Amino acid sequence: MAGGNFDAPDAGQSRGGKSYKKPARRGVHIDMTPMVDVIMLLLTFFMLTTTLSAPQLMNVNLPKGDVNKDKVKLAANNILFVRVTDKNEVFVSRGKEDGSETNADKIGMKELSPRLEAEHKANEETVIILRFDRKSKYSSLVDVFDEINRAKLKERRYAIQPMEEKDKEILKAFGGY
């Protein structure tokens, strides 16, 4: 197409050879430089002003109703405690019928969603009680919600409760704090 412009042997001949006479070029040349300049400017502008990774939302539903009036009784063995310490360590334990609970397992954040799936398989009525230390990081809250959302559960039932001294005592026995 536009190869004739810089055809190497052709150019060499016209420079060095005397026998060959170059035919006059007839193609119309449009100088694209100003256009390219403008387009480049536009491109830089759009590249710099766009935010490609749009933030997304993670919905949280707090329990409806009055905290003091509307209380729901839960069977103790339906409760799954997920506690996060000030060092952002995750402990999981299940409530027992007598009000105590099983040994708290320290697990990695990534193991939480398979664990939740397994717990739900064992007991479909499971309600997750989340307790976070006030000194834990916000990112661990988000991570826990991420794990809950990613776990394939029939029903996501969870509640956030404040971490109490009693919880810290329990976790102390299993290597937290």
Add this chain to the structure above:
Amino acid sequence: MRKQRNIKKANIHIDMTPMVDVIMLLLTFFMLTATFRAAESEAVEVALPQTLYTDTNKMPERDVLTISITNKGDIFLDVDNYKFRKNVFGDEFGIGLFHPDTTTFSEAEQSGKVGDKDVKRSFVKLNKQQFEDKIRELKRELRDASGNPKAEFRVVVKGDKDSDYGAIEDLISSLNETNTKVFSMVTMIKHEKPKE
């Protein structure tokens, strides 16, 4: 002279057509995907946490109540409607500042900065009671303006990933107090695949 001219004419022509084609494509792509960030609508910048789970929820466009939490525990209350801001915070670009932790001081109040950036918008310092009152006032404004007595804000929480959970806990209790039972946490999508 004539010979010299001929030599000059033999300079190299680079064909720019393919380059222009590519640049045009890029330009169209960026123009179509562009969502401009309005610098002034952003109250404070926080480092958002990342999540793997993706659902279809994107940032809503209107009636957004943005609550930003900085890593020093300052909570900023902002709304996208400048009339509401004028009525509630007394300034068209006003925002509310609430520092729930009484043992530390508010970074923004003391230095006027968040991280190393100045807070460009005027803010009103609020305590817990005032913070909740402002949320109620904003809701009333929304209901009056829209004429719908059940109109609700989309409450969006932008927390810094390094902020303490304590600030969130206080925020959640305030939201509960103001009957805001549904809110969303803003995250960025993490693209790596989980290791299993």
